Amino acid sequence: MTPPDQYDVFEKGARQTRVNWKNQLKQIEDSYREHRGVVHGVQKDGIQNAWDARNTDREDEWKIQFKLVRGEDQTFFVIEDSGTIGLTGPVRDGADYESELEEHDRWARFESLAFTKDDSSDALGSRGQGKFIFVAASKDNVIVYDSLREDGSYRTGYRRVKRTESPVNSWDNAEGREKFAELTDHELEELDHVGTRVVIVEPSNELTSAVESGEFEDYVAETWWELLKFHDATITISDDDSTTTVSPPVEFDLPTEADGSRDVWLVEDEQIEDKYGVAKMHLVHDPDQNIPRVYRGIALQRGGMKVESIEPRRRVPPDIADHLYGFITFDAATEEELKRAENPEHYGFSGRYQVTKIINSYVKDQIELFAREELDWTWSEEVESERQQQAAEQRALNSVNEAFSDFDFHTGDTAGTDSTSTSTSPGRKKDVRLSMPEPNFPRSDHRVEYGDEIKRIRVNALNSLDYEIEAQLRIDLEFRNQSLSEFTQQITVPASAGSDPGTYESDPYRQPIEEGDFPIPGKYSLTAQLAALEDSPNFSRGEIIDTVSLTVYLEVEPPAGDGPFADCTPAKLDDDTVYGEVVRTEKGQRQARVYQYNINHPEYKAVKTDTDASADYLFRLMSQALLLDELERGNQDIFQNADLDSPEGALQAMVDEMGDLSAAYYTT
Template identity: 30%
Template sequence: MSEVKLDFSKGRHRPADYVSICTTIADNYPLGIPHGAQKDAIQNAFHTANKTVPVEFTFELVKNKKGTFFTMTDSNTNGLTGKVLGTEEYETLEESDHWARFEGFGFTTSNQDAIGARGQGKFVFLAASADYSMYYDSLREDDTYRLGATRATKTDCPMLHWDEEDGRGELKELTGLEPLSKLGTRIIIVNPIKELCDEIENGNFITAIEETWFRAIEKERVKIRVKTSDYDKVAKIPKLFPIPSKDTDKIKVWIKNNDEIKLLSGERFKIKHLQIAYKKGGEIPEQFRGVTIIHNNMKITSINMEGVPLDITDNIYGFIEFDRDLDRELRKNYNQNPNHYDLIWRRAVPKAIKEYIKEELREFGYKKIGIGIDPRERRKQIRSSAEIDALRYLSKYAKDLDLFGRKGGIVKPPPPSPLPPSNKLIGIMLHNFNFPDPEIAPRINWEEEIKDFEVRIFNKTNEHLKGRLRIFMLFGDREINILHDEKNIDITPYLKPKSIGTFSIIFSKSVFPDPGEYRLKIRLINEVNNLEIDSLSKILWIEKDPEFRLPFETHPDDFTNKEGIEKRQWITTGILGEEPILYYNIMHSCYKQVEEDKELQTDYLFEIFLEGSIDFILNRPDKEDGTPDYHPLDSSKILKDPKDAYFEISGKMAEIKSKYYEEI
């Protein structure tokens, strides 16, 4: 039987929502659009660099009669070479077709030394524009000039271009800017978003550059400046660098050159430089803590020392660099995330790099700082990191499960007084803790207030205790505001939830001056032995959007000797929108199998958090008319019979797990 072939050459193009593509890609940049814009722009310049002289790069915020523009200009590069190609010509891209690659999406290069070659950076630039618009001009190595323009819309991302004098004239008409006079390329973001303008004007933008490119700056491979109408600054090496070549009175160092890692397959790769430093009491800025992984001159991520106190971990910094072969290996898309902010640690090469760094940190700690690794503290740090990653992944599918809303209709209000968690015998509870604006929670803006929340104590045992209750706010590990500190609290046997008091917090700028993540911490302490009985915490983001929203709180717990739930992996309390908490059992045999491996534990926690999400869905309050509300599950199947309910629930979980494992 002969195959029937269709001619698709005259078919219609498939529309795509490019605005959504821009925002989705930008959302995957963990440190925000401004940080991602500088990172992608400079790495693009290295891709077309003239290798004999340092790359020069200038960022400038321009305000003139034509509007507001943010320009990103490289020089000592070869420009965006090549022709403007039609769609059909992308089938046979040449290595020199830099203009076409910049305008295209997903056309990777065979150049093993190129890092900015996946085509998504331009969408971060478009997301940095309130109009989703940008211009780009280039003076190329053949001395020709070209101007391009593009704008993302709900159905398309059309492109325009003008060559030579037409381009120069059009640029002046559109922007009031002068055409390029030096070999190189310039990206012009039209009407930059407020977040980007603020970061440039307050100095955070140049700080991000110095964090990302400190090794390239130190080795004089790039010169970067940031300009506004108020200042003209050159990016400098952070004060922590260069790391001394030997120990000093204040700094202990650990240096390895030309070392190697070996994979289980027997394959070997070269570690070019490893430098680690410990500066006691050095107050190392958070962005420089740990061993920074440098790939093709650029920071990717960091690895911290595990299993030691924070006053040690927070004072360790350094970096690791690789030879060309290992740099090329890391560039492969199965080893590194497309946004260049993390490696895929499950893969053999990244995993070997991480183990090498961890082993060197352990040896450094033992030989130079005189500390051993506390396995309990190390497991705790692994758990904390895995929990955050699992919740971050779950938050991506929260809309699919509607964990933040109630799309099924109006619901009855939850009961006014929740019961104590079934897995706790003595403890504390929060009641009536409501964010000022639930739509943006856990974000809180300055001068907003959380009003009249209660802290309650309960005791299900026959034991009589004296306790101390502390309620305070943390920024990082620093206490900044104590709300309550009461001693000699009488915790009587079989005490039903008893209110200790009603509290309110006004988030004034004078008390909470730094935008970012804060924690409300509540601790109940046994006054006899000074051991913690129970604690609760709430994460708050003040004057800054969180990296991701938490659909519910999660708490590790020991279910041993807790009758009826000893073998359970997790339990939940509360309902969605009203203090939902998932407790997971860190003594369960399944958990024990993964507690030493962060990646395996992330997978495990993601799966049980997903199971807990289904439990919260099945416990949604009924609709106002009294009918059950199990959306996005099909209520008719849930109510029909156990077999139908099982297949409906397992099908939804399999769908989410499939997306998760495909993504990682």
């Protein structure tokens, strides 16, 4: 084979490969939107860069400021750090990048892509794409940056992303200060301390809104609570003349001993399989507090930064999981292993690495141990209770469907999907709607067993409106309305083109079925939900636009046959005097019903521990609800020769039919 250096002769006069930089930037932006979004990424990468560059000899002087500055003609979002060593090193170009960059080449790394930090350093960043999230947050795709170093030298830099190029430029000392002033319309003061400043020119509406609403502050507190609490770090956010100093969230003011209703689980300086070291694991369970979703679960920390959370709902029931929170930190050697496994956006760890698998398993085991030893909980009781409840549902569902199998029912048209989706307007297509094509199940039905995979899970979004929709798509596998395996992505659903709706099609993904993640056999729901990310003429920010789902049966048999009811599920209704309600669904190509029974009703509470009594109770409620529904439609196939025009006749028809159904039910 020709040695690599001998190829040089063939490269004389060669052209450089053209790169679609706009597309490259969009890919980076989309990768952040798959996690927590661009705005969340701006604060995470901004603080990470500053913490990486801190002067360890004067760490108590470290500080970072976020400033939203509205100038006369332009708006700027400024990220400015102090107590750091600045963007050190010379400007590099061309052949300079052919050899490995040194650790002090911070300026060169900031101006490049995919030139990572030295493995020997304790820097948080590990992929080199984070600074491009600042460019993505600019309407003009322009950032300006400057740095004052400890030797007194000063430099200004500029980057813009265009279609086929991403020009960068830099100027030193006096010329640099002049260029910085020109690029920022003389709206910003000179940098007068050692450190670095990044300026996002014309920040996106999404970013400015997050600063104005306080959402940006919440993101900082959630991600960097460890720096705020244990390192006394100073992080401020300014909106013109108003400045806020970020405080650690109250959720991480954790008790070290059991206190009132709060139980505590502490682990310190423990080895995992003699490979990895836990510095500290601190869990709290507080049944009296409604823990916000972003703090629920166990925060996996690295270098003072929250990378991701492990959901406790995979090991303990919702009434424990929804009130359990805390964190875990690791020794220096384990953090180095985690850095290699961390994804480029810093929102998780790749499952391809052994360290990820072992730590995830350890955390879940500790959660279960906490629940067993301190909260007096055991899986056996939970599993038995769920089995009883689902057995009652299944028996009632099969009995009702069999009892009405010979009758014709009103069925409306559906959206033509292969999914089962709740709908408040049967037969009418929503302007923006989801569909879920049938995934690839390992069997001909929706039954799965441990070790199986559900493959090619896809979701389509259709938009009949004349403007595009910015939304969050969430897909998860739920048990009793509790998410156990969640995937989220920020998407844009295109506007319609005349009579043709705009269409978004998700990439297919697969869901492994592991006992550690889904420990209770039974009925699960594969659910997709679309939520609005911004206000529009038709939707408010945060509004649920549409939901679709299909039922998955784990280690249990799906219901036999077909009938008027597609499912029977528990629900917590606000009014405890209401037995339940029928909701319309799409099942295949027709409308079907799901009966949602109220678990808060006193009569249900009286029978729920008895499977036979629960099944009898649900059969009665479902039969009554179905008969009432068909009575309102005037279904003469069921109420033959009955006088349905008078209240007395309708009531007598209901009583007669229920009598016949009950007699048949209790004699079979």
